Amino acid sequence: xxxxxxxxxxxxxxxxxxxxxxxxxxxxxxxxxxxxxxxxxxxxxxxxxxxxxxxxxxxxxxxxxxxxxxxxxxxxxxxxxxxxxxxxxxxxxxxxxxxxxxxxxxxxxxxxxxxxxxxxxxxxxxxxxxxxxxxxxxxxxxxxxxxxxxxxxxxxxxxxxxxxx
Amino acid sequence: xxxxxxxxxxxxxxxxxxxxxxxxxxxxxxxxxxxxxxxxxxxxxxxxxxxxxxxxxxxxxxxxxxxxxxxxxxxxxxxxxxxxxxxxxxxxxxxxxxxxxxxxxxxxxxxxxxxxxxxxxxxxxxxxxxxxxxxxxxxxxxxxxxxxxxxxxxxxxxxxxxxxxxxxxxxxxxxxxxxxxxxxxxxxxxxxxxxxxxxxxxxxxxxxxxxxxxxxxxxxxxxxxxxxx
Numbered sequence: 001x002x003x004x005x006x007x008x009x010x011x012x013x014x015x016x017x018x019x020x021x022x023x024x025x026x027x028x029x030x031x032x033x034x035x036x037x038x039x040x041x042x043x044x045x046x047x048x049x050x051x052x053x054x055x056x057x058x059x060x061x062x063x064x065x066x067x068x069x070x071x072x073x074x075x076x077x078x079x080x081x082x083x084x085x086x087x088x089x090x091x092x093x094x095x096x097x098x099x100x101x102x103x104x105x106x107x108x109x110x111x112x113x114x115x116x117x118x119x120x121x122x123x124x125x126x127x128x129x130x131x132x133x134x135x136x137x138x139x140x141x142x143x144x145x146x147x148x149x150x151x152x153x154x155x156x157x158x159x160x161x162x163x164x165x
Numbered sequence: 166x167x168x169x170x171x172x173x174x175x176x177x178x179x180x181x182x183x184x185x186x187x188x189x190x191x192x193x194x195x196x197x198x199x200x201x202x203x204x205x206x207x208x209x210x211x212x213x214x215x216x217x218x219x220x221x222x223x224x225x226x227x228x229x230x231x232x233x234x235x236x237x238x239x240x241x242x243x244x245x246x247x248x249x250x251x252x253x254x255x256x257x258x259x260x261x262x263x264x265x266x267x268x269x270x271x272x273x274x275x276x277x278x279x280x281x282x283x284x285x286x287x288x289x290x291x292x293x294x295x296x297x298x299x300x301x302x303x304x305x306x307x308x309x310x311x312x313x314x315x316x317x318x319x320x321x322x323x324x325x326x327x328x329x330x331x332x333x334x335x336x337x338x339x340x341x342x343x344x345x346x347x348x349x350x351x352x353x354x355x356x357x358x359x360x361x362x363x364x365x366x367x368x369x370x371x372x373x374x375x376x377x378x379x380x381x382x383x384x385x386x387x388x389x390x391x392x393x394x
Contacts, residue, residue, distance in 0.1 A: 115355055119348035127344055127384070134175075 114147075115154065166225050167392060173223050179385045180223070184216035186378045197371030204249065208274070211242040215281055216382060219389055222284075232285055239281045246275035273342055277383060280335045284390055287328065291393060294324050332390055339387030346380035 050058065059068060066074040099106035114122070133140035167173040190209035195201055218235055221227030250271035324332075354373030 119351035119355075122351050123344050123348035126347065127340075134172075 114150070166228060167223050167389075169392075172388075172392065176223050176385055176388065177220055179381055180216045180220035183378050183382045183385070184213055184220065186374065187213035187216060190375070196375075197368035198365050199368055199371075207245060208249065211245060211274075211278070212379070212382065214238060214242065215278070218281065218285075219382075219386060222288075222389065222393075228288075232288060236282055236285050239278050239285065243275050243278035243282065246271050246278060250275060273346075273383075274379075276338065277342070277386060280339060280386060280390065283331070283335060284386075284393070287324075287332070288393075290328070291324065336387050336390045339383050339390065343380045343382075343384030343387060346376050346383060350374075350377035350380055 047055065047058070062068040063073060064077075066077050095106045095108065098109070129140065129143065133144075167176065187209045190196060190201075191206050191213060193201055196205070218239065221230055250268055350373045353369045353376060
């Protein structure tokens, strides 16, 4: 996007990386951040005119993109990302080690494991998931689908083994 | 009254389900292999009325039901649970999970009934505060949009601080109690936790259903208190 524009000023505006770039008359900025926001800006409506939820949305977007408070924001974003990567790698390592212990290449964990989690741990997790699901339902669909499949697999396994885990 | 249609329908389904469970408990001769006494039926009846009251409160037509009558009914229900707490040896509420939870159980039910009375008593004040808040400088389309996008009719800004404070204490209590009950329900339904050996699996399952019902009702009340005030 930067390469499309030869003007130093416009490039500088874009390099700031914030949605404020719509303040400039840069055509690329209009294209990138929406003509309505640009027009709104031209009419004199600024961020301070936004209602609270619009401000929160803007701050949320900036925080999500690591633009809210510079390096600190980016570090805070990087931590869960790195943690998630570690969890993925450790998960595959566990899968591989289980397989090696049973003479194979890899082996899935026993299903229904969440049934062994104590209620006092599981209950707050369920409440947080339901709360998050209210605000971001699309995020929950994959989790709900996974849990349903796990429950179905567990029920089937218990039926086959006569109720014994 | 909840302005957000989405939340209103979620709460309606929640309170309809809890109401149906309590109504079934009212008429069942025994629960989980244990006989239902009159006291058990009265307790279930109180919870049925509580579910119905909160369901009505979600919708505009619920505003037409007499507040005084509701306050009297739920005050009587609170007194019932206090009596059950004091005379537990004779009055066994909710036989199935009564054996698991004991007096704390009655105390929590009583406090939730008090929270219900509190919610009803504050409703006129909250409505007035909300009207005043909306008419004083927030009549723009942006603010109207804010209310539409919000969960309900937040009137907290127009109420005295001590009312908002007490309300938040009730909200936290309802949610914390709901989480605690949910953990008990999960343990009971998965046959975990410390349970007397005489309690059968059927009684534990019935206890799990009842406790889950109370958990959902408690958290639903927390949500109602939060979004209405």
